[in-house]
Amino acid sequence: xxxxxELEHGILHHIKGYLFYTYNLYEExxxxxxxxEDLFRRNNHTRLLTNVKSNLTLNALDWGKIxxxxxxxxxxxxxxxxxxxxxxxxxxxxxIAKYHLGMENFKEAYRWNSKAVAPLKKVxxxxxxxxxxxxxxxxxxxxxxxxxxxHYASLAYSMASQLNDTLQLIQSQEYLSEIEKLKxxxxxxxxxxxxxxETRAIYNQTxxxxxxxxxxxxxxxxxxxxxxxxxxxxxxxxxNRVMLFGFLSLVGLSVxxxxxxxxxxxxxxxxxxxxxxxxxxxKLFSVVSHDLVKPINILKENLALxxxxxxxxxxxxxxxxxxxxxxxxxxxxLNNLLYWAQSxxxxxxxxxxxxxxxxxxxxxxxxxxxxxxxxSLDVACEIPQELDVWFDVNHLDVVIRNMVSNAVKYTPxxxxxxxRAYDEGEHICxxxxxxxxxxxxxxxxxxxxxxxxxDSEKELEDTRLGVGLKVIKxxxxxxxxxLKLKHCKKDGNVLVIHIPKAETLKAIL
Numbered sequence: 001x002x003x004x005x006e007l008e009h010g011i012l013h014h015i016k017g018y019l020f021y022t023y024n025l026y027e028e029x030x031x032x033x034x035x036x037e038d039l040f041r042r043n044n045h046t047r048l049l050t051n052v053k054s055n056l057t058l059n060a061l062d063w064g065k066i067x068x069x070x071x072x073x074x075x076x077x078x079x080x081x082x083x084x085x086x087x088x089x090x091x092x093x094x095x096i097a098k099y100h101l102g103m104e105n106f107k108e109a110y111r112w113n114s115k116a117v118a119p120l121k122k123v124x125x126x127x128x129x130x131x132x133x134x135x136x137x138x139x140x141x142x143x144x145x146x147x148x149x150x151h152y153a154s155l156a157y158s159m160a161s162q163l164n165d166t167l168q169l170i171q172s173q174e175y176l177s178e179i180e181k182l183k184x185x186x187x188x189x190x191x192x193x194x195x196x197x198e199t200r201a202i203y204n205q206t207x208x209x210x211x212x213x214x215x216x217x218x219x220x221x222x223x224x225x226x227x228x229x230x231x232x233x234x235x236x237x238x239x240n241r242v243m244l245f246g247f248l249s250l251v252g253l254s255v256x257x258x259x260x261x262x263x264x265x266x267x268x269x270x271x272x273x274x275x276x277x278x279x280x281x282x283k284l285f286s287v288v289s290h291d292l293v294k295p296i297n298i299l300k301e302n303l304a305l306x307x308x309x310x311x312x313x314x315x316x317x318x319x320x321x322x323x324x325x326x327x328x329x330x331x332x333x334l335n336n337l338l339y340w341a342q343s344x345x346x347x348x349x350x351x352x353x354x355x356x357x358x359x360x361x362x363x364x365x366x367x368x369x370x371x372x373x374x375x376s377l378d379v380a381c382e383i384p385q386e387l388d389v390w391f392d393v394n395h396l397d398v399v400i401r402n403m404v405s406n407a408v409k410y411t412p413x414x415x416x417x418x419x420r421a422y423d424e425g426e427h428i429c430x431x432x433x434x435x436x437x438x439x440x441x442x443x444x445x446x447x448x449x450x451x452x453x454x455d456s457e458k459e460l461e462d463t464r465l466g467v468g469l470k471v472i473k474x475x476x477x478x479x480x481x482x483l484k485l486k487h488c489k490k491d492g493n494v495l496v497i498h499i500p501k502a503e504t505l506k507a508i509l
Contacts (some may be wrong), residue, residue, distance in 0.1 A: 010039030026063035
């Protein structure tokens with residue numbers, strides 16, 4: 001609720017509280033005035049707050065709640081001292097004077113009613129003047145100043161008749177009756193008293209009827225307010241349901257759209273990956289089929305020549321070393337292909353164990369020793385005997401064989417190959433360097449994950465080198481290792497593999 005609306009509600013509660021007071025419904029009046037007070041105080045509206053406090057003071061006095069009257073009157077006087085207001089000053093002074101009159105403290109009542117004269121002149125309201133005259137008559141009557149009391153009572157009677165103010169009329173009649181009695185005019189006193197009682201009886205009956213009508217009207221008003229609130233609440237609920245349905249529909253359509261887009265992109269990605277894998281597979285099987293056919297064709301040709309007596313037995317035996325080399329190379333390539341195919345289809349499981357790195361390197365070196373001798377390669381192994389790695393032994397053999405195979409193949413005659421390893425703490429750094437031409441940047445990028453795998457696979461210059469590197473990479477990663485391929489002027493091609501250290505893994509396990 002904004003500032004202006006709160007003030008309007010406060011004024012409505014204030015007016016309603018005063019109406020309750022006029023029908024002697026003091027409890028209801030206090031509740032409404034308290035609501036108004038809360039709203040005015042919240043909005044720092046001192047003038048209206050003073051009005052409410054003044055009404056609460058009068059309501060408490062007529063209700064007979066003297067303690068509340070004393071509290072309210074003090075708060076009202078404090079507010080008036082800070083923010084003077086003629087109308088509410090007059091009414092507050094009047095209420096306090098009325099209290100002292102009821103307590104028969106006539107001098108104090110006279111003092112407070114006299115204070116009301118100055119603001120009364122500024123207000124110039126007949127009804128306020130009527131209340132002042134009647135109260136002044138009562139005070140003078142208490143002070144036994146009969147003539148002054150008669151003067152003000154007569155003024156009050158005349159004004160009450162003119163303004164049709166029944167309560168003030170009754171009060172003035174009662175004062176005049178008392179005055180006549182003090183003067184010894186009992187008949188006039190009795191006549192005025194009877195008139196006052198008859199008027200009060202009529203007033204009470206009328207007031208009772210009006211009070212019932214007022215309460216019924218207030219009840220109907222509250223019912224209308226409640227029905228309106230309920231109607232607005234129901235309308236708001238319906239609007240919220242419509243908005244919620246629309247929102248959920250929009251969200252649902254958005255989710256379906258996003259899911260469809262995601263599915264389409266996933267399908268496109270999978271199609272690209274499948275296309276790349278098929279291309280790679282075709283290249284691999286093309287090379288493998290060529291490598292497998294080559295030794296078979298050599299054997300087939302030699303047997304045909306020998307059968308037709310075109311070559312001797314000695315010549316057949318002389319071709320066996322070449323045939324053996326071709327078969328071993330084909331077997332090695334086929335083995336790599338099988339590992340790669342297994343990783344692509346069902347996956348490879350690792351069973352790491354503690355093993356000596358130098359021993360596994362030595363075994364692989366022996367396999368390629370004839371080719372190393374044929375090319376007069378300078379091969380050095382600088383691996384400490386005590387270095388133990390945590391790696392699947394079969395996987396480690398495949399990795400090292402591929403490393404040695406590529407190094408031997410691409411190192412020129414009389415070139416150098418170096419195996420080195422050293423302790424890095426949690427890992428063993430295994431390094432292979434070989435002289436020779438720089439490996440294609442495409443292969444280096446693929447190996448170091450600097451370009452998409454599928455793009456690199458399409459452009460590998462040598463498919464047998466490609467599948468060997470793929471096997472190395474997948475097996476090293478499977479065994480929690482890291483690797484890097486690079487080329488430097490001093491050492492040539494450098495393959496670095498960080499292998500888990502056996503002692504570290506055993507300590508963790």
